[in-house]
Amino acid sequence: MEQILEIPKAEKRLNGDAVANPKTTVVTGSQAVLDALVCEKVETIFGYPGGAIMPIYDALYDYSDRLTHILVRHEQGATHAAQGYARASGRVGVVFATSGPGATNLVTGLADAQIDSTPMVCITGQVFAHLLGTDAFQEIDVINITTPVTKWNYQVTDAREIPQVLAKAFFIARSGRSGPVLVDISKNAQLQTFDYEGYTPCQHIRSYRPKPIVRKEYIEQAAVLINRAERPFVLFGQGVILGNAEEEFRQFIEKTGIPAAWTILGAGAMPTDHPLNVGMLGMHGNYGPNVLTNQCDVLIAIGMRFDDRVTGRLDKYAKQAKVIHLDIDPAEIDKNVKADVPVWGDCKETLPMLTALVSPKKHEAWLAKFREHDAQEQAAVIENELRPTCDTLTMGEVVNLLNELTGGDAIIVTDVGQHQMVACRYAWFNQTRSTITSGGLGTMGFGLPAAIGAKFGKPDRTVIGIIGDGGIQMTIQELGVIQQYGVGVKIVILNNQFLGMVRQWQELFHERRYSFTDMVSPDFVKVADAYGIPGQRVSERAFLKNALQTMLDTPGGHLLEVMVGKENNVFPMVPQGCGVAEIRLK
Template sequence: MLTQEKTTQLAPETALQTMSGAEMTLRALLAEGVDTVFGYPGGAIIPIYDALYDFQQELNHVLVRHEQGGIHAAQGYARASGKVGVVFATSGPGATNLVTGLADAQIDSTPLVCITGQVFAHLLGTDAFQETDIINITTPVTKWNFQVTEASQLPEALAKAFYIARSGRPGPVLIDITKNAQLQKHDFAEYKPCNHIRSYRPAPIVRPEYVAQAAELINQARRPFVLWGQGVTLGKAEAEFRAFVEKSGIPAAWTILGAGALPTEHPLNVGMLGMHGNYGPNVLTNECDVLIAIGMRFDDRVTGRLDKYAKQAQVIHLDIDPTEIDKNVAATVPVWGDCKETLPMLTELIEAKTHPEWRQRFEQYQAEEVAAVIQDELFPTSDELTMGEVIQQLNELTHGEAIVVTDVGQHQMVACRYAKFNHARSNITSGGLGTMGFALPAAIGAKFGRPDRPVVAIIGDGGIQMTIQELGTIMQTGVEVKIIILNNQFLGMVRQWQELFHERRYSFVNIASPDYVTVASGYSIAGKRVSERGELKSSLQEMLQHPGSFLLEVMVTRENNIFPMVPQGCSVSEIRLR
């Protein structure tokens, strides 16, 4: 039995209405502030789609071309807007097609409510047509899931779903609704949002004594270093984070999902962490004396070998999820809580400093990286175009104001490192799961979530072919997304590993592509192909100025490797420039 407490009480005069479970579902979405739903109809969810026919003025439904595209679009919407993304799918294959997106959203802390249709309750367990036990399938990749078998359960279940999805550390929730529950009539009064569940603690109790201990360590530090992640953005704590960094004078580096919480050009922003991050932040992680981690989880792509990671440092870890503290890296001082609350407490207690000599170390390493890698990547002398110079030209034209949505691979690392971000929620990528095919549908969702901002999808020639059918969603909706395909005719990241660690045994990484411009034109989307440097900037300008979606295919050098790189199994201080 669902339990829900501290909800708004009904006024005595509130009139009951008898309505179907399907209509109750849609009214619950409206009450939760949902304006856009991504989905694909099917037999087991037909009653909800039938009810949706009468709600088209209030709910914008985006018909995707595949359920995986639908959930990635919902992810893009949530990441760009800060709202809960919503997706509909039918039972069986429709529901199972959501699993990759659920896993992606779970590891990247993206708030989603996924509503799936299910066979009639009396058919459960009979292997009925398109019956799948989606609850057990999705339990490992959801924050919570629940199967509704009676219409009377729906309002409470949906209220709980939205509360769990958006509160604390956000994540995906799945509500599976049997067909009879969608069809049943039941009394429905005013919707009761959920704001408390007795067994659920979304935000841990802040302990001021730990904040004081953290401040003491920071005040004594000579070489402090801040690592921040997406938790700053999820906590809407960008202003509080900036105040902390500027008062402390501590150099700060970001995880791939943390990009944008502090503007790229801020003088204390020293770059990206991790396997393909910047040189200085990686090397100096193993030289700092106090490491302050804020809203990040010390995943393996950031730490490299854990037994050689920051062993000299005292670690302060601020996180809303207590399970992340001490999970991978032991914390000297744990600071539990929402960083929007804990950062101001910490800022008040720290001393204002500048750390000029320590900051100079980062500048020195950055100069080495520029000479060894960045100069050739952004301003090459060879005839072939590089991925880096495409991003550099894009920066000059967008001035850091665009939402950049990347797929997974070499282009992802290049875009995340070189793109300029002036605002939070500007870098949307599949971080923890690394899902190829993510970018195109996520960019569609991002544009629906933030129609006021330009959205640019940067995709490799491998990833685009995984969800290219979502060009049909662009065609039907008219949504404006700028698509850049960086085509090196390889599955580039795998090829790089095969070159560096497997003696150039290029096993099944050569990938042929269709004529993308012709494919785009078949979907009534303008497009262009460019391979000459002299045409690059004007082609990017044409793409950005075009009224509507535009696909730009850029032919880049085939066997360019992405450096710096921390080889797998190595320490972050063993990062390679070549």
């Protein structure tokens, strides 16, 4: 596909010597950047201007009919908003930032997107090329700083490179195992005019193989193992969502009748109420999935990477099982858990191949074991968390009421900490791309900007950001975005007046030495009010449901602060250094 868009304010040809090529237009580097975004069907950019990116912002002024720019309050907010946007919509998130501090402020968001495979293209301004390496004002070596936290990065110093480099950037960000890409463009390249031949999307890079060829023999071996298995167990992660393979996954699971448990990034790839969905994996996951990991005979991991928060101690992890690992990234196979059958490929392709070879089965007795463990967990943990009899509110009952009021149709965005584990454990998801959380990096401050981004990505869906009193204060300035653009995002602050997850560890593993985890917070409702955002605080059970209903019914943004028990813990828990079967219910 080749197209030449009408370029606003096209510069006059500077030298009359060359014969005008009818196929080219003379444009600036900045215009080429924006034309590339339009051709890549980008609609929303999250960004913050500054000296070294001013030419792009100047050109953006003329593109405001085709590109929406959201002015964040800090560049970190731009990256998390772009992540929320990408994860909710399945599209590439786009970020603009200036050089120097603008660029360094992107690092946390890039790292988060890298470890959670979120497609994102960040464009940073850079000082004039002739100043590179001279410690110029707001010069920073952003390429070297971001190398470990990007899938790919590139510095442009000549405008003629811009169309190909951006085409490459979008292709790399969204293909294969998706991830963040950064393109740094020096100011001279933004200003430079050149003969533009139009934008051609990139479809192939010879040194890059996004989709490996599926090896049939491994599909066959996997099918043999699955067909012979008596206690097979599926673990699924975000790979199913990133591969748009939810339907292929459902068919595989329903044909084989295998119980399936999810990582927190995989939540929602299968509806919460599906009879074969047995719950959440990992340190604060459900009891059955953890304990029975060490009783299954075949473990089928689909689009997940055996994070240490999922596996606990590796030498006590599923040693009895044959492991089948489906992943698009060959570097994930054998990285943490040795695979007996490595199924390297896109699960959108491998799952249907596997489904065709497996025999229809039901594993009633094995499923009953999950239900038995679930009953134990219900009695020991869940009942008290969701329907407590104590005076103080629990995080779980807030999430439970939200489920009731939204029916499981909302997008739940979380920050990091106790509330994150509670939200992921108890929230209902009827459809995919409904949970957005910082999984691998565990970035506090992720929640508010990510929720804002998610609302831009899916304006028709209810977006609820569930955030702790600690995390909200790391990026609280983004309330300004809600105010300025009237973003209809619902913020629930679960305030336990502590950095709760650290406090929980201090209680359990550091003899209750609460070293610097008690936190005094501002009046969040007043803060919201200062930003023109309606809000209220609730600390009594009698008012909770109404307050949540009011929040959902209020048009536009709303902030609800819920005061919850100060020293509640999240259980079950696999203590660090223990095997998954050593999970504690209290």
